[in-house]
Amino acid sequence: MLSTEKGGISLYIQVKDLLIAKIGNGDWVPGNIIPSEINLAREFGVSQGTVRKAITELVENNVLTRKQGRGTFVSTHDPQRALFHFFHITDNDGHKVLPDSRVLRIGIKKASAKEASCLGLAAKTEVIRIERVRNFSARPTMVETITLPARPFGELVGGNGELPNTLYELYEKQFGITIHSADEKLRAVAASKRDAAVLGLEAGTPLLEIERVALTLDKSPVELRVSRCSTHNHYYHNTIF
Amino acid sequence: MLSTEKGGISLYIQVKDLLIAKIGNGDWVPGNIIPSEINLAREFGVSQGTVRKAITELVENNVLTRKQGRGTFVSTHDPQRALFHFFHITDNDGHKVLPDSRVLRIGIKKASAKEASCLGLAAKTEVIRIERVRNFSARPTMVETITLPARPFGELVGGNGELPNTLYELYEKQFGITIHSADEKLRAVAASKRDAAVLGLEAGTPLLEIERVALTLDKSPVELRVSRCSTHNHYYHNTIF
DNA sequence: AAGTGGTCTAGACCACGTA
DNA sequence: ACGTGGTCTAGACCACTTG
Numbered sequence: 001m002l003s004t005e006k007g008g009i010s011l012y013i014q015v016k017d018l019l020i021a022k023i024g025n026g027d028w029v030p031g032n033i034i035p036s037e038i039n040l041a042r043e044f045g046v047s048q049g050t051v052r053k054a055i056t057e058l059v060e061n062n063v064l065t066r067k068q069g070r071g072t073f074v075s076t077h078d079p080q081r082a083l084f085h086f087f088h089i090t091d092n093d094g095h096k097v098l099p100d101s102r103v104l105r106i107g108i109k110k111a112s113a114k115e116a117s118c119l120g121l122a123a124k125t126e127v128i129r130i131e132r133v134r135n136f137s138a139r140p141t142m143v144e145t146i147t148l149p150a151r152p153f154g155e156l157v158g159g160n161g162e163l164p165n166t167l168y169e170l171y172e173k174q175f176g177i178t179i180h181s182a183d184e185k186l187r188a189v190a191a192s193k194r195d196a197a198v199l200g201l202e203a204g205t206p207l208l209e210i211e212r213v214a215l216t217l218d219k220s221p222v223e224l225r226v227s228r229c230s231t232h233n234h235y236y237h238n239t240i241f
Numbered sequence: 242m243l244s245t246e247k248g249g250i251s252l253y254i255q256v257k258d259l260l261i262a263k264i265g266n267g268d269w270v271p272g273n274i275i276p277s278e279i280n281l282a283r284e285f286g287v288s289q290g291t292v293r294k295a296i297t298e299l300v301e302n303n304v305l306t307r308k309q310g311r312g313t314f315v316s317t318h319d320p321q322r323a324l325f326h327f328f329h330i331t332d333n334d335g336h337k338v339l340p341d342s343r344v345l346r347i348g349i350k351k352a353s354a355k356e357a358s359c360l361g362l363a364a365k366t367e368v369i370r371i372e373r374v375r376n377f378s379a380r381p382t383m384v385e386t387i388t389l390p391a392r393p394f395g396e397l398v399g400g401n402g403e404l405p406n407t408l409y410e411l412y413e414k415q416f417g418i419t420i421h422s423a424d425e426k427l428r429a430v431a432a433s434k435r436d437a438a439v440l441g442l443e444a445g446t447p448l449l450e451i452e453r454v455a456l457t458l459d460k461s462p463v464e465l466r467v468s469r470c471s472t473h474n475h476y477y478h479n480t481i482f
Numbered sequence: 483a484a485g486t487g488g489t490c491t492a493g494a495c496c497a498c499g500t501a
Numbered sequence: 502a503c504g505t506g507g508t509c510t511a512g513a514c515c516a517c518t519t520g
Contacts, residue, residue, distance in 0.1 A: 069517030310498030
């Protein structure tokens, strides 16, 4: 099961991969507890320290969460975490507030070249395209265009038109797809007429465009999201360690 | 020396603090090797594992660098590291290229309210203000305004007017101040007339404004840098883990 | 009281770089 | 050959949570 030959891959890396596999194949589910370190050590035939090191790396990657005295759990996407991790817009005082959102359009379309390449799809594959506006304290501030592969997300279209504010939680609960990381490209662009109308600004106003590809644990792309944000009363915050 | 009472602070945290102190007070200098784990363990009267854990956290914070078979070193700000860590602008293909830079203005001024608050200075303290333009493949793309406290950075003004491309390396070598982290605020702004003239654009063109406060290891602010960047051929790249 | 994660130890061996 | 960091073990005790 585990390779112990010299010069091979470290034991703890192999253990880590086994743990990832347990999560990836649905054996362990977000929010649930996993076996204790000592039991995993017995199961894999290694010491507790080795299991511990593997788990530590996954905790650092936000895949697992430790709770002293209770156990180790598969991380979930509660709104708190989504807010903390994936949402970088704050008001000018540095406060993070999750905006509400209203869907403007939702439908199934053929992927544009850009969408296909970002999501790793063949050209003109069917995708869901969602356009929504996000409001901070009732003021429209961001327009978002979200693109998802029609498979498996197709059923989102038939709904009552209402989508939850925190989509990543929905992906996890309804489709078993957990977003673990994201890749963002930021540019300054001029508001289009449509942007301007939705946000109540003049066309040409500078907007911060955030193009985000959301990835699963194994780095496969799931969602393309292009947000255009007025930065009069907000900014994008990034900390470099 | 080290507190071993129950319920107190973990030993490895205390060791970590000792190591930080050695660096902070100039006992250990960036680029130099530090004693081996086993020797530190002897010195502090703890096991190698405890020293190792302390060092591991500092390596994760980019304070120390391990080199297998050689030893552990205090991290330096070679241009490579500065580029990797603190520079997030890439061309549209995702390639990171360090721009060259040309100083437009440099002088000692009284700090604006914003500069004073960002740098934690009293109002109207003297600061150095540097304005420079950065070029990617000979095309002016960013205008930067850099503010530093006149103490201890005053001597930068008297120089021959030439400043190195990678300032953080200079801070470290000339002043013994190492930048470890930074806090960035991003907004979309309209190019001022001066921006436009320097960058060869029309006034009002959307620019990506990056307002960065650079911090030392103990989180005290050192430099305020406001960069305005044309994002026609470049973007700001951020990866969220 | 029992079980979990969190810390710490002492010692073994491996992989790597230098002399 | 030697010293370094890198991995792994076995066992001890502490801190926290739950039954």
